[in-house]
Amino acid sequence: MTIDKLIEKMRKLRNPSVIGLDPRLDLIPEYILSRAKARYGETTKAAAEAIQYFNRGIIDAVSGIAPAVKPQIAFYEQYGAYGILSYIETVAYAKSKGMLVIGDIKRGDIASTADAYADAHLGLVKTWEMEHSVYGEDFVTINPYMGEDSIEPFLRNCREHKKGVFILVKTSNPGSGQIQDLPVINSNATDAIASASAGEPAPLYETVASLVSQWGEELIGQYGYSAVGAVVGATHPEQARRLRELMPHTLFLAPGYGAQGAKASDLVDGSLVNSSRGIIGAWKQPLYRNRYRPEEYDKAARAAALDMREELSCLKI
Amino acid sequence: MTIDKLIEKMRKLRNPSVIGLDPRLDLIPEYILSRAKARYGETTKAAAEAIQYFNRGIIDAVSGIAPAVKPQIAFYEQYGAYGILSYIETVAYAKSKGMLVIGDIKRGDIASTADAYADAHLGLVKTWEMEHSVYGEDFVTINPYMGEDSIEPFLRNCREHKKGVFILVKTSNPGSGQIQDLPVINSNATDAIASASAGEPAPLYETVASLVSQWGEELIGQYGYSAVGAVVGATHPEQARRLRELMPHTLFLAPGYGAQGAKASDLVDGSLVNSSRGIIGAWKQPLYRNRYRPEEYDKAARAAALDMREELSCLKI
Numbered sequence: 001m002t003i004d005k006l007i008e009k010m011r012k013l014r015n016p017s018v019i020g021l022d023p024r025l026d027l028i029p030e031y032i033l034s035r036a037k038a039r040y041g042e043t044t045k046a047a048a049e050a051i052q053y054f055n056r057g058i059i060d061a062v063s064g065i066a067p068a069v070k071p072q073i074a075f076y077e078q079y080g081a082y083g084i085l086s087y088i089e090t091v092a093y094a095k096s097k098g099m100l101v102i103g104d105i106k107r108g109d110i111a112s113t114a115d116a117y118a119d120a121h122l123g124l125v126k127t128w129e130m131e132h133s134v135y136g137e138d139f140v141t142i143n144p145y146m147g148e149d150s151i152e153p154f155l156r157n158c159r160e161h162k163k164g165v166f167i168l169v170k171t172s173n174p175g176s177g178q179i180q181d182l183p184v185i186n187s188n189a190t191d192a193i194a195s196a197s198a199g200e201p202a203p204l205y206e207t208v209a210s211l212v213s214q215w216g217e218e219l220i221g222q223y224g225y226s227a228v229g230a231v232v233g234a235t236h237p238e239q240a241r242r243l244r245e246l247m248p249h250t251l252f253l254a255p256g257y258g259a260q261g262a263k264a265s266d267l268v269d270g271s272l273v274n275s276s277r278g279i280i281g282a283w284k285q286p287l288y289r290n291r292y293r294p295e296e297y298d299k300a301a302r303a304a305a306l307d308m309r310e311e312l313s314c315l316k317i
Numbered sequence: 318m319t320i321d322k323l324i325e326k327m328r329k330l331r332n333p334s335v336i337g338l339d340p341r342l343d344l345i346p347e348y349i350l351s352r353a354k355a356r357y358g359e360t361t362k363a364a365a366e367a368i369q370y371f372n373r374g375i376i377d378a379v380s381g382i383a384p385a386v387k388p389q390i391a392f393y394e395q396y397g398a399y400g401i402l403s404y405i406e407t408v409a410y411a412k413s414k415g416m417l418v419i420g421d422i423k424r425g426d427i428a429s430t431a432d433a434y435a436d437a438h439l440g441l442v443k444t445w446e447m448e449h450s451v452y453g454e455d456f457v458t459i460n461p462y463m464g465e466d467s468i469e470p471f472l473r474n475c476r477e478h479k480k481g482v483f484i485l486v487k488t489s490n491p492g493s494g495q496i497q498d499l500p501v502i503n504s505n506a507t508d509a510i511a512s513a514s515a516g517e518p519a520p521l522y523e524t525v526a527s528l529v530s531q532w533g534e535e536l537i538g539q540y541g542y543s544a545v546g547a548v549v550g551a552t553h554p555e556q557a558r559r560l561r562e563l564m565p566h567t568l569f570l571a572p573g574y575g576a577q578g579a580k581a582s583d584l585v586d587g588s589l590v591n592s593s594r595g596i597i598g599a600w601k602q603p604l605y606r607n608r609y610r611p612e613e614y615d616k617a618a619r620a621a622a623l624d625m626r627e628e629l630s631c632l633k634i
Contacts, residue, residue, distance in 0.1 A: 022429075022430070024429075025444070033445075041447075042445040042446060043444060046444060072430055074424070074433040074437075079442065079444075079451065080401060080451045081398040081399070084394075084397060084398045084401045108423060108460055109389075109391060112341075113391045116392055116394070117395070119395065120394060120395035120396075125396065127342070127359050127360060128350075130360070132361055132397075134397045143425055143460050145460055145461070145488075145497065146492070146493060147488075147490065147492030147495035173463060173464065174466055175464030175466035176463060178465050179464050179521075179524075179525065180462065180463075180464070182501045182524060183502045184521070185501075185502065201502050204501070204521065207496075211495070255427075
């Protein structure tokens with residue numbers, strides 16, 4: 001199971017972090033951008049080429065340190081077909097370097113449509129008698145708003161292809177509470193929720209957490225973590241502690257560390273902590289820009305990834 | 318504003334329906350598939366080519382009857398970069414034939430990432446000094462789970478580029494209630510909700526509806542409909558009537574008609590009703606397959622679209 005491989009890699013590298021590959025053009029050094037522009041003009045193809053070159057440098061630099069990368073597909077999808085190609089090649093390159101890949105796609109749709117997303121990203125897409133691994137991620141993030149029948153096609157692919165998912169529970173953005181924190185009276189909640197809340201309203205994300213825990217029960221690997229993980233923003237430390245109780249077998253994917261303000265002490269054990277700009281844009285930051293030239297953006301990323309590993313060494317996996 | 322163009326077109330054609338372009342290969346006639354396969358083998362490129370050819374036939378057949386098409390991006394994204402190209406070309410072709418295009422993308426992500434999605438699908442993506450309309454839809458569907466800061470980048474594009482969105486409120490799938498129907502005590506609700514529910518718990522989708530209504534207030538066009546629409550499944554007639562009261566200025570995008578079992582009498586006024594398989598797969602259905610050969614799939618689609626228009630003639634726009 002991929003979740004077991006991920007846990008093994010986190011333990012072996014003593015590193016609970018994941019490198020977010022969110023390659024906005026302003027995080028890419030000028031020499032890479034101008035070379036792509038010279039070749040292809042000011043096109044989406046040039047942007048996609050620059051991203052791919054940039055990502056290869058980052059992946060080469062961090063593959064011996066961090067267990068996984070998390071490309072955010074929006075930053076690729078925005079460049080159309082060239083961007084998607086660059087996303088697919090980034091996934092393949094990271095895997096060829098032994099890293100696990102979490103596709104941050106946040107898809108969510110009804111059953112037959114969810115089949116298409118899930119087969120394409122985690123499983124196999126059939127054209128006549130041929131089967132294609134189209135995107136090839138190990139994990140993807142998904143959105144629970146449409147309910148269990150929108151989740152099941154992803155769970156089926158987790159079972160059939162030993163893949164994993166991280167379901168949005170409590171996200172890191174400032175506005176996350178508007179829907180996710182709404183007080184819900186949930187008569188259908190699991191025992192864990194029911195006994196804890198005893199008929200009192202509890203935030204919506206706790207109901208989603210109980211569902212995530214249920215959906216993951218059949219997919220618990222040899223280290224006690226389920227292939228069904230949860231996105232729990234690092235920017236909400238109290239909620240994360242409560243969610244850790246509600247989802248004891250769930251690996252947390254924790255965005256919000258670094259650029260969004262969360263610190264190591266805000267995190268709970270069993271978290272895979274994401275940093276994007278903090279690593280891939282390290283070469284622009286005060287802490288690293290005096291030590292590394294823009295051409296050494298990869299070395300700056302490596303230094304930042306090592307510093308992050310050190311900061312997170314208190315976390316248990 | 319695009320919402321005004323849509324309303325005008327619905328009125329002029331006396332047709333509140335939208336043709337869902339969900340081109341699963343089993344809905345495409347064999348002669349199209351085998352030609353694509355002969356040219357490109359059993360590849361994702363062949364599948365994407367077949368889809369594009371098929372879609373052009375459908376669009377030519379329905380462009381004088383129906384105001385809009387709704388391609389579901391999952392059925393294109395599953396074929397990788399070729400699929401995305403085919404999606405982009407489908408959008409462009411429908412627009413060239415005077416149809417409005419609703420991209421069924423159901424994206425939802427935090428602010429900076431939502432910017433990338435929103436600019437790519439509704440606005441302009443910048444590479445150096447060039448600005449590109451990458452996907453070029455007139456409307457897209459979006460997911461509200463992450464809250465207002467995930468919605469705002471789309472609203473900004475609605476303001477700047479006169480586009481529109483449909484936000485998921487109550488979806489048509491059987492499992493939609495698991496999250497969307499949870500009873501919420503919402504102290505921050507709008508007056509409309511507060512007076513109606515008087516402190517009593519109300520389903521989550523009603524809170525989302527009140528937010529959709531608020532978000533849309535600034536974007537109401539000349540016919541009284543906002544550029545911020547709502548997805549309200551046609552499979553839930555009672556809820557749709559209640560939601561019509563809560564969102565008086567909101568156009569409903571109603572999936573679930575036909576294949577998912579909803580009938581014309583289940584719909585409320587001010588709905589744009591989607592049918593996918595019922596139209597594009599008409600050539601395979603008992604009602605049409607004796608009248609049309611597979612090579613006449615476009616004529617079968619036209620006949621089904623005309624029948625649907627007739628069935629929906631009771632609906633007011």
